[in-house]
Amino acid sequence: MSMARRENRGCLAVAGGGTMGADIAASFAAAGWDIVIANPRDRMRETLVPRFAGALTRLGGTFEEDRLRVYDTVAELPWEQVDLLIEAGPENLEIKRGLFAEMERLAKPETPLCSNSSALPISEIGAGLQTQHRMLGAHYFMPAHLVPGVEIVCSEHTDPSVADRVAAIIESTGKVAIRVKRDIPGFLCNRIQHALAREAIDLVARGIATVEDIDRAVRYGFGFRYIAAGPLLQKDHSGLDIHAAAAATIYPDLCNDTTPSAYLTDLVAGGAIGMKVGRGFYEWTPESTAEEKRRYEDALGHAADWIADELTAVRATM
Numbered sequence: 001m002s003m004a005r006r007e008n009r010g011c012l013a014v015a016g017g018g019t020m021g022a023d024i025a026a027s028f029a030a031a032g033w034d035i036v037i038a039n040p041r042d043r044m045r046e047t048l049v050p051r052f053a054g055a056l057t058r059l060g061g062t063f064e065e066d067r068l069r070v071y072d073t074v075a076e077l078p079w080e081q082v083d084l085l086i087e088a089g090p091e092n093l094e095i096k097r098g099l100f101a102e103m104e105r106l107a108k109p110e111t112p113l114c115s116n117s118s119a120l121p122i123s124e125i126g127a128g129l130q131t132q133h134r135m136l137g138a139h140y141f142m143p144a145h146l147v148p149g150v151e152i153v154c155s156e157h158t159d160p161s162v163a164d165r166v167a168a169i170i171e172s173t174g175k176v177a178i179r180v181k182r183d184i185p186g187f188l189c190n191r192i193q194h195a196l197a198r199e200a201i202d203l204v205a206r207g208i209a210t211v212e213d214i215d216r217a218v219r220y221g222f223g224f225r226y227i228a229a230g231p232l233l234q235k236d237h238s239g240l241d242i243h244a245a246a247a248a249t250i251y252p253d254l255c256n257d258t259t260p261s262a263y264l265t266d267l268v269a270g271g272a273i274g275m276k277v278g279r280g281f282y283e284w285t286p287e288s289t290a291e292e293k294r295r296y297e298d299a300l301g302h303a304a305d306w307i308a309d310e311l312t313a314v315r316a317t318m
Helices: 019-030 043-058 093-106 160-172 189-205 211-227 231-238 240-253 262-269 286-316
Strands: 011-015 034-038 068-071 084-087 113-115 135-139 149-153 176-180
Touching: 011 019, 019 034, 019 043, 043 068, 084 093, 093 113, 135 160, 149 160, 160 176, 189 211, 189 262, 211 231, 211 286, 231 240
Parallel strands: 011 034, 011 084, 034 068, 084 113, 113 135, 149 176
Antiparallel strands: 135 149
C-alpha cells in the first residue's frame, strides 16, 4: 500500500503505540487510512504489530505490513503526509506538553493536533503554544477499536470548525463523536462514570450490597437499558415527573465525598489494584483473567456490531 493520499482517506499519525494507540490506529486502518506511529524501542514497541493486527482483524480488516509504519520519534514521522495527529502517550502533563510543542513545530499548519488524554484538559496541554486553535481532545475508550464513542473536547481556544472537521473524520471511521464544549475535569464520560462508581463503592463499603450484586444491579438492572437509550432519553421514556419525585427522596442520601473513599484507598494501598496483580474487587488467577478478558471483549464486540448496524440504518436516512 502506498503512503500517498487516496481519495476520501488520509494519513493518521499516532504518537504513542501503547494499548490505546494501537487500537485507535486499527480503527482508522479499517476505514482505509494509512497509519504512522511514533513509539520508542521499548516493551510496547515489541508487541505493537501483533496488537495492531489483532484489533484490525477484529474489525474485519486485513493486515498488510506496509499499512503500518513505525518510527522511533515524532520527529521522524512523514509530516508532509500527515492529515490528523492523535497523541496517545502517558498521562503526564509535562510529557504531553513537550510532545505538543514539538508536533506544533513539525505538523502542517492545517493539521489538527489531538490528545487522547482521559483527564488532562487540552487547554493545559497546549498552554503557551501558538496554534491552540487546532488543538483538541479526541478521547477514545478502552478497547478503542470496539467502543463506538469518542469525546471531541474543545478548549476556549479551539476553532469550532476544526472540531467539526475532526468529528466528521472520526465518524467516517464508524465511531460516534461526542461533543464536549469545555474541557472541564473528566469531560463527560468520566464524570458520569465516576459519579456512578463513587456511589457503587460507597454502597459496598457501608455493607449495603456485595461487589457481585452491585455489578448485577448495573448490568442486569438499569444499565441494561443504556445500550438502547442514554440516561436522559431513558427518563423521557419513564417520565420526568417520576424521576423528580424519586430524586427528592434519594439525592439527600447519596454519597457526595470529595475524595476517594477509605475503602478504595485501602485496597490500592494494599496492592489490590485489579487483574494485573491478581486481586482488586475480585480475586484473579492467570486463567480466570484470560477467560474474563475473552468474555468481556466478545460481549463488547457483539454490542459494537449491533450499534454499527443501528448507525448504518440511521445514517442511511440522513
